[in-house]
Amino acid sequence: MIPHHLLDGPEDAPVLVLGNSLGTTTELWDGYELPFRTLRFDHRGHGGSEAPPGPYDIKSLAVDVLELLDHLQLKRVLYCGVSLGGMIGMWLAAHTDRISRLALVCTTAYFPDKSSWDSRIDAVENHGLESIADKVVDRWFTPHFDQTRKQKFREQLTRVDPRAYVASCEAIRAMDLRPELHRIKAPTVVIAAAQDQSTPTEFARVISSAVPDAELYVVGDAAHLANVEARQAVSVILDGHLGGVDVR
Template sequence: MIPHHTLTGPDDAPVLVLGNALGTTTELWREFSPPFRLLRFDHRGHGLSNAVPGPCTIEALANDVVELLDHLGLRQVYYCGVSLGGMVGMWLAAHTDRISRLALVCTAAWYPDKTMWDERISTIRELGMEPAADAIVSRWFTPSFSPAVVSHFRSELLKVDVPSYLACAEAVRDMDLRADLAKIDVPTVVIAAAQDHATPPDVVRHIADELRDSDLYIVGDAAHLAVVEAPRTISVILDGHFWSD
């Protein structure tokens, strides 16, 4: 499946692919403007991407990105992913040669305790997205962050195709990328957020510790969607990583 996408920025700049968190769309990057040619895309059933019936895996979501790169004639790219987008990035870097530099933001390689995911999936399957929305969004932002922005992202979450959300949530719950970390040999920057309760800094630090070539940064005043709460800080980190020789 070729996801909905936009490709913007200077034609002579490196292409940076931006992978979204579960339940978010390309809106995740609306305050984000590093000096790259930015390829934004929506996961299955998110934003303007078509829903794909049935279950999926991180591998399947990563192969959607490969199809997109092939469609655009892009051989190698930089890649930055948040949460689910980061999981997709890890798989791509471990199993393909399409990623030359990688950035992983507020993500995990494995969830040993799947209780939260089981409960969320059960609630949404039985009652729909609305009863779960507040709990999901409360993990995305710090309590003092802009209510208007929080409300906007909640509204975007409610537009996601529910079966697609559930399929992606099950893919996250069931994934185990720990063995893949040893296969990643591209320079990688790993970014955690100090107030992230969805993927706490220790979880993110484990990824950095297992990679061959990585740097770890912890952003202070942000939660899970740190690219929304601290876009300038993260842009500086990414600029330093992707423009380095």
């Protein structure tokens, strides 16, 4: 499946793929001015992407990205992913040679506690995405985050195809990328947020300690969507790792 995507920027610049978190769309990266040709894509059932029937796993979601790269005739790319986007990035970097540099933001290779995913899946299957929207979005941001912007993210979440959302949750619940992290050869930076309840900093430390020569940074005043809430701090880290990131 080729996801809905946006390819922007100078045609002669390196391509940077930007992966979104579960429940968000390409709008997650609005506001970043990047000296790359940026490729943003929507996960299955998100934004403009189709919602094929499940089950899904991290490999199948990553293969969607590979098919997109092949469709656009892109052999090697930079990759930065948040949460689910980071999980896909880890799989791509561990299993292919398509990723030249990797940035992982507020993500994990494994969830030891499956119960929260079980309850989320049950709620969406029985009561729809509206039933979880407030709780999920509250965990994305710290309490002082702008409420108007927060509402826009809530609207993105509730427009996701519920069947694709459940299948994606099942993929995340079953995921365990820890045995594969040592295979990642692309230079890697791992960014965590001090107030992230969804993927706490200890999850980031597991990744950074297993990926050869990975660097770990923790930004302070942000929760799970740190690339939104701590945009300037994240951009500085990405600038050091990828080169030339500018935020307007």
